[in-house]
Amino acid sequence: MWRIKHQNQDAIWLWGMSVVCELWFAFSWLLDQLPKLCPINRATDLNVLKEKFETPTPSNPTGKSDLPGLDMFVSTADPEKEPPLVTSNTILSILAADYPVEKLACYVSDDGGALLTFEAMAEAASFANIWVPFCRKHNIEPRNPDSYFSLKRDPYKNKVKADFVKDRRRVKREYDEFKVRINGLPDSIRRRSDAYHAREEIKAMKEQRQNREDEIVEPVKIPKATWMADGTHWPGTWINSAPDHSRSDHAGIIQVMLKPPSDEPLQGVSEGFLDLTDVDIRLPLLVYVSREKRPGYDHNKKAGAMNALVRASAIMSNGPFILNLDCDHYIYNSQALREGMCFMMDRGGDRLCYVQFPQRFEGIDPSDRYANHNTVFFDVNMRALDGLMGPVYVGTGCLFRRIALYGFDPPRSKEHSPGFCSCCFRRKKKKSRVAEENRSLRMSGGGGDSDDDEEMSLSLVPKKFGNSTFLIDSIPVAEFQGRPLADHPAVQNGRPPGALTIPRELLDASTVAEAIAVISCWYEDKTEWGSRIGWIYGSVTEDVVTGYRMHNRGWKSVYCVTKRDAFRGTAPINLTDRLHQVLRWATGSVEIFFSRNNAFLASPKMKILQRIAYLNVGIYPFTSIFLIVYCFLPALSLFSGQFIVQTLNVTFLIYLLIISITLCLLALLEIKWSGISLEEWWRNEQFWLIGGTSAHLAAVIQGLLKVVAGIEISFTLTSKSGGDDVDDEFADLYVVKWTSLMIPPITIMMVNLIAIAVGFSRTIYSVIPQWSKLIGGVFFSFWVLAHLYPFAKGLMGRRGKTPTIVYVWSGLVAITISLLWVAVNPPAGSTQIGGSFTFP
Numbered sequence: 001m002w003r004i005k006h007q008n009q010d011a012i013w014l015w016g017m018s019v020v021c022e023l024w025f026a027f028s029w030l031l032d033q034l035p036k037l038c039p040i041n042r043a044t045d046l047n048v049l050k051e052k053f054e055t056p057t058p059s060n061p062t063g064k065s066d067l068p069g070l071d072m073f074v075s076t077a078d079p080e081k082e083p084p085l086v087t088s089n090t091i092l093s094i095l096a097a098d099y100p101v102e103k104l105a106c107y108v109s110d111d112g113g114a115l116l117t118f119e120a121m122a123e124a125a126s127f128a129n130i131w132v133p134f135c136r137k138h139n140i141e142p143r144n145p146d147s148y149f150s151l152k153r154d155p156y157k158n159k160v161k162a163d164f165v166k167d168r169r170r171v172k173r174e175y176d177e178f179k180v181r182i183n184g185l186p187d188s189i190r191r192r193s194d195a196y197h198a199r200e201e202i203k204a205m206k207e208q209r210q211n212r213e214d215e216i217v218e219p220v221k222i223p224k225a226t227w228m229a230d231g232t233h234w235p236g237t238w239i240n241s242a243p244d245h246s247r248s249d250h251a252g253i254i255q256v257m258l259k260p261p262s263d264e265p266l267q268g269v270s271e272g273f274l275d276l277t278d279v280d281i282r283l284p285l286l287v288y289v290s291r292e293k294r295p296g297y298d299h300n301k302k303a304g305a306m307n308a309l310v311r312a313s314a315i316m317s318n319g320p321f322i323l324n325l326d327c328d329h330y331i332y333n334s335q336a337l338r339e340g341m342c343f344m345m346d347r348g349g350d351r352l353c354y355v356q357f358p359q360r361f362e363g364i365d366p367s368d369r370y371a372n373h374n375t376v377f378f379d380v381n382m383r384a385l386d387g388l389m390g391p392v393y394v395g396t397g398c399l400f401r402r403i404a405l406y407g408f409d410p411p412r413s414k415e416h417s418p419g420f421c422s423c424c425f426r427r428k429k430k431k432s433r434v435a436e437e438n439r440s441l442r443m444s445g446g447g448g449d450s451d452d453d454e455e456m457s458l459s460l461v462p463k464k465f466g467n468s469t470f471l472i473d474s475i476p477v478a479e480f481q482g483r484p485l486a487d488h489p490a491v492q493n494g495r496p497p498g499a500l501t502i503p504r505e506l507l508d509a510s511t512v513a514e515a516i517a518v519i520s521c522w523y524e525d526k527t528e529w530g531s532r533i534g535w536i537y538g539s540v541t542e543d544v545v546t547g548y549r550m551h552n553r554g555w556k557s558v559y560c561v562t563k564r565d566a567f568r569g570t571a572p573i574n575l576t577d578r579l580h581q582v583l584r585w586a587t588g589s590v591e592i593f594f595s596r597n598n599a600f601l602a603s604p605k606m607k608i609l610q611r612i613a614y615l616n617v618g619i620y621p622f623t624s625i626f627l628i629v630y631c632f633l634p635a636l637s638l639f640s641g642q643f644i645v646q647t648l649n650v651t652f653l654i655y656l657l658i659i660s661i662t663l664c665l666l667a668l669l670e671i672k673w674s675g676i677s678l679e680e681w682w683r684n685e686q687f688w689l690i691g692g693t694s695a696h697l698a699a700v701i702q703g704l705l706k707v708v709a710g711i712e713i714s715f716t717l718t719s720k721s722g723g724d725d726v727d728d729e730f731a732d733l734y735v736v737k738w739t740s741l742m743i744p745p746i747t748i749m750m751v752n753l754i755a756i757a758v759g760f761s762r763t764i765y766s767v768i769p770q771w772s773k774l775i776g777g778v779f780f781s782f783w784v785l786a787h788l789y790p791f792a793k794g795l796m797g798r799r800g801k802t803p804t805i806v807y808v809w810s811g812l813v814a815i816t817i818s819l820l821w822v823a824v825n826p827p828a829g830s831t832q833i834g835g836s837f838t839f840p
Contacts, residue, residue, distance in 0.1 A: 002655055003645070011642035018633055018644040021626040028616075028623050033666075035613035036380070038387030039673065042558065044342040046335060052485060053345070054100075059497040065100040066500050067345075068481050069319030070337060070399075072104065073309050075302060076327040077111040084120030085182045086328050086570075089146045091121065093330040095128045095284055096135040096143035099337045101261050102504060104284040105317040111305045113236030113250045113290040115226050119185050121288050125257040127178045128283055133268060134171050135334070137279045138164050144330040145175045147362075147568070167274055174273075189226065193239065196227040236290055248299070252292035252519045254312065254512055260285045263503035285317060291519040299521065303535035303542040310405060310534050311471055311518040315511060317504070318474045320482030322400040329396050329569035332360070336566035340399040343558045345484045347491050350411050353404035353555035354547070356390075357397040357566040358382065364571060365733050368680065369790045370578045371687035372571040379674040382559050389610040390557025392617065393547030397567045399560075402478045404550050406465075407533045411493045413554045413605070464528045470514045538595065541588025545597050548614055554605035575794035576737035583695035583741065586621040590703030593618035621703075624696035628744060631693060634780035635751045638759030643773045689787040693748060694741040736795065745791050752781040 003022065008015040049067075056063035072094050076082045087108070094106045110117045135143045138159060142148055148155075149172055156165065200222050225245070226238040236253055238245040261282035268276025291308040293299055300307075306324065313319065321344060323337065331337075340355040358378040382391040404410070461472055486494025517523065524530065530537035536545045547557065560566070572578050592598065599606075599614035606614075637643050645652050671681055705711040759777055763769045 002651065006645065008642065008644065008646045010646065011640060014633065014636060014640065014642055014644055017629055021630040021633075024623065024626040025630075028620065031612055031616040031619065035388060035609050035616070036384040037609065039384040040387035041383065042386065042560065044339045044560070046338055046342070049338055049342050049345065052487070057497060060501055062501070064501045065103065066485070066498055067100055067103055067341060068321055068500060069103045069105070069317060069504070070099060070321050070323060070341075071313040071317055071319035072106045073109065073306065073313075073322060073324040074106065074327055075109045075111070075305055075324065076117060077302075077305075079112065079114045079116045079120075082327050084117055084185065085146070085179060087117065088120050088124040088182060089144045090325060090327055090330040091124050091286070092128055092131055093142065093144040094325075095286065096132045096140075096334065097331050097337055098334040101280065101282045101284050102263055103319070105287070105313065105319060106284055107287045107289055107309050107313050109305045109309050110236075110288065110290045111302070112247055113253065113293070115189055115228065115234045115236060116185055118234075118236070118255070118288055119189065119229070120182055121257055121286070123178060123181055123185075125286055127174065128258070129281070130171060130174055130273060132283055133276050133279050133281045134167060134274060137161070137274070137276065138167065141334060141564075142330070142332045142568075143334050144332070147330070147332070149175060163275060170273065190239065192229070193225065193227045196231065197222065197224050248293050249295055250290070250293055252516050253288065253290040254516050254519070255288040256285070256507065256512070257288055258283050258286035260317075260504060260507060287312070287316065289519065292521045294521045297521045300530060300537045303530065303537050307524070307529050307534035308519040310402070311466075311468070311523070312515040314402070314474045314478070315468070315470045315515045315518060316507060318478055320402050320478040322402055322405065324396060324398060324400070325567065326396040326569060329359070329567050331566070332568040333562055333564040333566045336562060337399075339562050339566065340560055343560060344399070344401065344482070347484060347488065349484050350482070350493055351556055352558055353401055353410070353550040354393060355399040355558045355560050356382070356393060357399075357560050357562070359394060359397055360565040360568045361571040362568050364573055368683050369733065369793065370573065370575060370690075371683040372573060372578065373680065374684075375676045375680045376670075376684040379676050380670050383561065383674065385610070385613055386559035388613065389551050389607055391559040392613070393543045393557070395543035396569070401482055403475070403482060404555050405534055406475060407528065407553075409553050410555045463526065464533060466518065466523050466527045466529070468514060468518050468523075470511070471518060539588050539591045539597070540584055541592070544588065544617060545592060548597055551610060551614075552603050552606055573733045574735050574737065575791070576739050576741075579691070579695050579739065579741045582691045583698055586691075586696045586699030587702055589618050589621050590699050594703060594707045621696040621699045624692045624700060627689065627692045628697060628748070631689070631748045631784050632751060634777050634784060635755035637773070637777040638755035638781065641762055641773060643776045648773075648776055683790070686787045686790050689784075690745060690791045693744045697744060698741055742795070745788055746795070749785060749788055749792060752784055756781050
């Protein structure tokens with residue numbers, strides 16, 4: 001208010017720009033702070049989970065696990081960008097997870113349809129016969145073999161079994177051979193295909209000679225296929241693309257790599273590779289899936305692949321819960337699945353749509369130059385949202401309730417508007433809807449009379465989910481199996497104890513054939529997949545939109561922070577790769593803002609603070625417009641000799657001091673409560689400005705052009721230069737790849753540096769130096785440059801590789817430009833005669 005009332009008449013333009021920017025920053029700051037008013041920390045007790053679900057009781061005399069089934073999804077698309085060895089290690093960590101073997105299933109989505117990924121999965125399934133029993137016998141952590149064997153701590157600590165050293169040495173040798181086989185697969189597949197191709201060419205030439213004995217035989221041209229080890233054509237993508245065998249045109253593939261395990265534990269023996277006496281050697285179900293792709297269909301990238309997995313898994317295993325992981329995110333804590341299940345199986349847990357785990361990363365430089373750990377978001381913002389309706393879905397490390405993905409409303413949801421209909425699988429009368437123990441599945445929809453909607457519900461099911469009767473019949477089963485135990489009068493909509501101890505049905509050929517049918521490219525036609533059911537289409541950040549839709553229907557989510565990290569993955573440490581990652585996120589946010597998923601259009605079921613949080617998700621990229629202007633204001637102030645206020649009087653400085661101290665105290669409160677370090681908080685502040693002046697601005701421009709003119713723009717790498725030190729773990733950190741996203745921050749740095757030199761020159765040559773204005777402008781210029789320091793380090797490449805002459809030249813150019821500015825625009829009170837300055 002003081003700034004608005006006290007205008008700077010000497011530079012009204014400078015005052016006006018600064019006030020407009022500050023008003024927007026205040027609005028943006030409120031959007032960021034309001035959802036933090038109800039922070040919460042949660043904890044789990046795995047002993048209680050074991051006592052309730054895996055301890056003998058009158059209803060479960062044998063103590064067999066009564067936990068619900070869990071389907072794990074791993075997504076990959078390109079074996080060149082996502083190495084098969086990384087994906088294999090992720091799968092091995094899943095197969096070795098501490099969860100009932102008969103209740104666990106792993107589905108690998110290969111959206112590229114590559115034989116390399118397929119054969120790598122087959123190798124992983126074979127190695128799992130050694131790795132998984134070894135992990136169970138010796139309680140190994142983490143259960144990703146590459147991470148385990150790379151640990152720098154003592155591997156023998158707390159290991160009490162006498163044969164551990166021998167077992168570890170043998171498994172390490174087997175893993176080294178496994179890596180050699182995986183890394184040799186590309187050459188093996190190529191040599192095999194060349195050999196089969198040569199054989200086919202010879203065979204075709206012989207047939208041609210037999211048919212045309214007297215004619216000149218022309219060379220036979222046969223499409224160069226990719227061959228499997230059994231001597232048949234690979235039905236997916238060939239190394240040399242051909243019709244029906246390219247990345248966007250190939251058949252659907254489902255291969256069961258590991259069959260469903262037996263219902264009872266299978267003990268190993270002491271003979272052979274390892275002594276596995278008293279060790280359960282069963283392995284979970286492992287399925288390779290590559291959905292069908294054909295020209296003319298929009299396959300919707302990762303969201304479409306996830307929905308294909310949802311349908312295929314519903315038919316093959318139908319776990320009531322789904323946990324999805326990126327191929328480079330592995331299970332670091334083998335009990336993480338149980339911790340997530342603690343929330344789902346708790347009283348009132350049937351109203352939870354998903355449990356989101358924080359993302360933790362490996363391979364990041366110790367200083368975390370570009371805030372790759374994202375600790376402020378994962379340890380402050382997400383935990384604060386947990387006190388509202390729950391955290392947003394961030395794309396990986398999330399445990400879903402299958403029914404919530406199907407688009408149904410949560411149990412005991414109140415009708416907030418007449419536009420509410422039911423999609424019933426067990427028909428009942430309207431008056432019995434209050435009885436939640438016998439409730440039917442309900443899905444929000446359009447208006448209309450409830451009785452008419454109920455009569456039409458059964459006929460509408462195929463229109464929503466497709467015409468697979470297997471899939472439709474699996475829906476009420478998944479809903480029932482996902483309920484918490486009805487072991488207390490306070491539990492509503494529960495299931496009886498012991499209901500999930502019965503054996504799972506075996507897979508047969510008809511079941512697999514149905515699963516292949518539901519991953520066909522035409523199955524989603526005229527259904528609600530991608531619009532209301534499953535992962536939502538139409539946005540680069542389909543994860544945020546999918547979570548938003550669930551919260552909009554009244555579901556809640558939970559943030560599960562475990563003592564030992566649940567999952568770990570990798571993140572780009574290169575500046576350009578990091579900027580492009582932020583660009584994709586920001587572009588998705590702009591798309592959300594200009595879509596029906598804007599929080600302004602949220603339903604009354606969403607709480608006001610949760611709505612503000614989602615509104616901030618869509619608005620934050622637009623702050624870049626005001627941020628760029630504000631970053632140039634110090635330079636404009638120094639160039640013009642003016643400041644955003646008339647003078648640096650006591651009142652302005654007191655207000656500035658109070659606001660600064662308040663913000664510092666709020667930052668310290670967040671740091672103290674969340675447990676992050678001050679350096680992590682500062683790194684986040686720095687990269688907020690770096691991303692805000694580069695990727696966020698590009699996302700806004702791209703989004704506006706797409707909405708207004710329908711023009712698609714992509715920011716791609718134009719050139720790159722990198723180092724040749726392959727031994728440095730963080731070599732990629734120093735690689736400089738040019739991108740247009742770097743232009744605004746570079747311009748801001750250069751202009752502010754030149755402005756500081758000009759400001760000093762102007763003040764020194766002035767008769768009456770305005771030191772207060774200089775100090776104000778220089779202080780804010782240095783504040784901008786301090787935020788851009790990591791960006792400047794990234795441009796310099798490897799430490800010590802920037803020649804000293806570069807700094808000399810930069811200083812010389814800055815001094816020359818400043819002197820030129822003073823010559824062209826001399827300070828007030830001075831005159832220019834014959835190229836020199838004289839003062840009255």
